[in-house]
Amino acid sequence: MKIGFIGLGNVGGKLSGSLLRNGFDLMVHDLNADLVAGFVERGANAGESPAQLMRDCDVVITCLPSPAACAVVVEGDNGLLQSMGAGKIWLEMSTTDEAEVKRLGAKVIAAGGAAVDCPVSGGCHRADTGNISIFAGCDRATFERVLPILTTLGRRVLHTGDLGTASVLKVLTNYLATANLITVCEALTVAKGAGMDLNTAYEAMAISSGTSFVHETEGQVILNGSRDISFTMDLVLKDIGLFQDVADRAGVPLEMNPLMIKIFKDGIARFGERELSPNIIKRLEQATGLDITAPGFPAEMVDDEPEEQGYEVIPTGRR
Incomplete structure (x- = not known):
């Protein structure tokens, strides 16, 4: 699969780095041209717009700071919906509103594509190493199509049910x-x-x-x-x-x-x-008036687990 990634901030930049590090054909887009240039230097292709990414890629992932930002990327001018069609998949990795991801997902599905809300949990340090946890809300057939991507992005992947459940x-x-x-x-x-x-x-x-x-x-x-x-x-x-x-x-x-x-x-x-x-x-x-600091602690969180291929987590009672 050719993957497009929109949103190269604190979390998105680390998640997309895992895809690039593991050999995926990656196209990136962000309002910050310097972030895009850094990924191009590492082997990614630069995308011109969400519509162009969706046209040229099989899957487009968004990781954005707010539901409003995501709405612009999906349904705005030059948005994903302009190039949506059969076989295309939108993966929403932002922390977003259940109702909003359902609304946008319905438009994606009506246009012939598939939609997944798949937010991550575990901290930027684990996003950086591919060891973060991922929730995925979508139908089972779509989940199985994107599972190889999700198990590269993260360590533990949980299918939570229909679209919107992961965001909840x-x-x-x-x-x-x-x-x-x-x-x-x-x-x-x-x-x-x-x-x-x-x-x-x-x-x-x-x-x-x-x-x-x-x-x-x-x-x-x-x-x-x-x-x-x-x-x-x-x-x-x-x-x-x-x-x-x-x-x-x-x-x-x-x-x-x-x-x-x-x-x-x-x-x-x-x-x-x-x-x-x-x-x-x-x-x-x-x-x-107290100073809550102490010697010997690190200045930033570092994931000391080695990067490993992820796997699907089966809920207790269903194993």
Whole structure:
């Protein structure tokens, strides 16, 4: 398959790099010409527009910062729909709205193509090594067609059901990660305020029932002081806002998520929307006068697992 990739930002640039590294015929497009030039230097072809990518490729992948940006790429002037037809596949790897991906996907299917929402989870460091997890929402036949691509992009691939289901589960998992980030920040600040050594506190959390993926990754860059996970507060607010939309449509009253939205709105008001998301802890540092850093922790997350061919994850109870 010839693959087009639109969106070469923090996540998209790493995912498309996995395709290029593993020998796929790749054409790329981004509003940032410098990002495109870097991929051309590494062997990719430059695309002129979404329509041209869809015309010349079998599969076009989008990885964009918002549902609005994706709508422009799919149905705008020179959008994917202008060249959509039988045998063509649109893979949406952005974190997006369930209703919006269904709306755009219906247009793709009506034009003869196939649509998959397949967001990723696990951090930019795992996107960079091809070890990230991927959710895929689509019919089973389409899933099997794109599985060789997905198992190159990621390590663990879960078919979640029909189009839109992957987007629901993605914002659900991002909600959980955000809740955990806030509680890790509070736990570390309380540990420092209570006179605990933060290196020891980190290990106590890591070997206990209080551990988590967020603690073991983001906790380290929080304590380093870099707070660099290549993810920003505006993106967190977008994701938990999408989760709130899902809950509202389902008629589920939430208590934690509205509070989290309030916390991140306050963080953005204080530090700016492009502030790194782990720096939400600065609200507590400012309130207490404490410095929540410790020696010996890395400045950025690095995936030390070797790159391996991915595989489909079968849900518990269906194995």
